[in-house]
Amino acid sequence: MSSVLEKSLAIIELLVDHPTGLSVSAIAAATEQPVSGVHRTLQELSRLGYVRQAQVQGNYAMTIKLPAMGLGFLGRAGITDVAQPVLDALAADSGELIRLSVIDGDRLIWVAVAQGATRGLRYDPGQEQGVVVHLASSAGGKAWLSTMSDEEALAKVSAQGLLRRAEGGGANAPRSLTLLLEQLAEARARAYATAVDSYIAGMAAMAVPVRYHGNGPVLGCLSIAGPAVRMTAERMADLAPRLQSAAVELGEAAVGSQYFQAIMKALDPVSAQDRRPA
Known part of the structure; x- marks a missing residue:
């Protein structure tokens, strides 16, 4: 994957299939991206309201925003x-x-x-x-x-x-x-x-x-x-x-x-x- 957008969409598409959420390391492994990069992307998606973290150090999951x-x-x-x-x-x-x-x-x-x-x-x-x-x-x-x-x-x-x-x-x-x-x-x-x-x-x-x-x-x-x-x-x-x-x-x-x-x-x-x- 080359672009930031492509990497972000790969994470979103993965989370769509896991409504209860995934850990940063699991997302990184599934999308073949560095853990540090996945963490930054998730932080930005969270700021924009597309994903949420249930608790500190917890899994990331999709919010209802995109489905809505x-x-x-x-x-x-x-x-x-x-x-x-x-x-x-x-x-x-x-x-x-x-x-x-x-x-x-x-x-x-x-x-x-x-x-x-x-x-x-x-x-x-x-x-x-x-x-x-x-x-x-x-x-x-x-x-x-x-x-x-x-x-x-x-x-x-x-x-x-x-x-x-x-x-x-x-x-x-x-x-x-x-x-x-x-x-x-x-x-x-x-x-x-x-x-x-x-x-x-x-x-x-x-x-x-x-x-x-x-x-x-x-x-x-x-x-x-x-x-x-x-x-x-x-x-x-x-x-x-x-x-x-x-x-x-x-x-x-x-x-x-x-x-x-x-x-x-x-x-x-x-x-x-x-x-x-x-």
């Missing part, structure tokens, strides 16, 4: 206003976890969620909003990749990494590019992507792309996820029409979101101009 800024941005950009009613309705209908991811440059990021299961066995990670989606092992990632050529999909997977470097991954995550390409071909033929015991062990998910105004550029992906024992192939096939209908509804509603308008303008300036709300 993110939620405020989503609200003012119109993402939650547009998406949440659709997600809530699909969650109630399916009884499973619903997640919306949006494209941010070359990444896919989870931004909104709704839980339909109120009792019994359920999948509810509770910590994935704002997380970059791992493309090769997740249903949402494969849904996005399936909208591209194989060459473009492989380039994105190679840039991110075929294997997800995190605990709890499933045994069925694709471990070869050949297998991944076969799964993308199946997703195109079936009109939805699946990931069973892949992103997380014991979990199954299905996802479809969300296209601007129904048939425009891809803005993100919509998924249904739940325990693999319940999200069988037969149940996914039964849920597919409802998932696809919700994705179309989101694509139509995206016209009213400033954030989706901005994405659309970057992807297709002419089409965005033609389709802006009257």
Whole structure:
């Protein structure tokens, strides 16, 4: 890492994954920075209100300031206003976890969620909003990749990494590019992507792309996820029409979101101009 900003962001990104905080030495080791430099950065982030130290010589943890800024941005950009009613309705209908991811440059990021299961066995990670989606092992990632050529999909997977470097991954995550390409071909033929015991062990998910105004550029992906024992192939096939209908509804509603308008303008300036709300 070369710049002060890059080093600071590395610390922030690390602390996002550790809500109870980490020691200065642990942060330094994880980000491969000198302890003295990490301490100075943490002192500055603390002064600015982005991190806090629970007690003298204690761990450093994120404050609510940055998450609050993110939620405020989503609200003012119109993402939650547009998406949440659709997600809530699909969650109630399916009884499973619903997640919306949006494209941010070359990444896919989870931004909104709704839980339909109120009792019994359920999948509810509770910590994935704002997380970059791992493309090769997740249903949402494969849904996005399936909208591209194989060459473009492989380039994105190679840039991110075929294997997800995190605990709890499933045994069925694709471990070869050949297998991944076969799964993308199946997703195109079936009109939805699946990931069973892949992103997380014991979990199954299905996802479809969300296209601007129904048939425009891809803005993100919509998924249904739940325990693999319940999200069988037969149940996914039964849920597919409802998932696809919700994705179309989101694509139509995206016209009213400033954030989706901005994405659309970057992807297709002419089409965005033609389709802006009257």
